[in-house]
Amino acid sequence: MLPSLRLRPRRRRSRRDRTLVNKTLFLLSAAALLAGCQMFRAEGPQATAELRPTKGNSATGTATFTQFGDKVRVHAVVTGLKPGLEHGFHVHEVGDCSSGDGMSTKGHFNPYGKPHAHAGTAERHAGDLPSLKAGKDGRAKVDVMTVAAGPASVVGRGLIVHAQPDDYRTQPTGNAGARLACAVIRRVAN
Numbered sequence: 001m002l003p004s005l006r007l008r009p010r011r012r013r014s015r016r017d018r019t020l021v022n023k024t025l026f027l028l029s030a031a032a033l034l035a036g037c038q039m040f041r042a043e044g045p046q047a048t049a050e051l052r053p054t055k056g057n058s059a060t061g062t063a064t065f066t067q068f069g070d071k072v073r074v075h076a077v078v079t080g081l082k083p084g085l086e087h088g089f090h091v092h093e094v095g096d097c098s099s100g101d102g103m104s105t106k107g108h109f110n111p112y113g114k115p116h117a118h119a120g121t122a123e124r125h126a127g128d129l130p131s132l133k134a135g136k137d138g139r140a141k142v143d144v145m146t147v148a149a150g151p152a153s154v155v156g157r158g159l160i161v162h163a164q165p166d167d168y169r170t171q172p173t174g175n176a177g178a179r180l181a182c183a184v185i186r187r188v189a190n
């Protein structure tokens with residue numbers, strides 16, 4: 001306390017003063033709680049990919065990749081798939097669809113030199129996603145996996161929808177057949 005304040009006799013705090021203090025404390029803790037919630041909900045960087053059909057095909061759609069802590073959520077909506085069929089779905093190494101058949105994206109994105117496998121296993125290509133399951137409306141939604149800023153970042157990579165299901169075994173492709181749709185994954189400002 002400052003010496004000047006000590007010169008005056010100490011006055012008991014009025015009830016009104018104490019109520020004000022309590023209200024201030026309450027408001028402060030409410031603000032801290034809100035800030036905490038926002039931190040919990042905060043989304044990290046986002047990327048998006050506009051899937052365009054390759055030559056002679058009609059599959060089209062959008063995929064978004066959103067960072068949540070050390071995980072990435074992938075949400076894909078693809079139309080023009082055959083009802084009831086599964087389609088292999090991967091991030092590929094190169095963000096280049098110029099060849100027209102998807103082959104210019106090269107192989108599965110594999111920064112850590114792993115084998116091809118199911119997205120639910122630890123030892124797999126970073127780019128291995130669960131197959132898209134076409135509903136009768138030709139849509140598929142995938143909530144998964146893999147990608148972050150750094151060596152395994154998907155930004156600038158390719159995204160491919162295949163004609164066939166991924167068998168999650170055949171190396172290094174999953175034997176998912178031709179490439180129906182192709183995209184370059186781009187960072188979204190957020």
Ligand code: CU
Nearest residue numbers: 089090160162
């Ligand atoms: Cu692929």
Ligand code: ZN
Nearest residue numbers: 108116125128
């Ligand atoms: Zn793979």
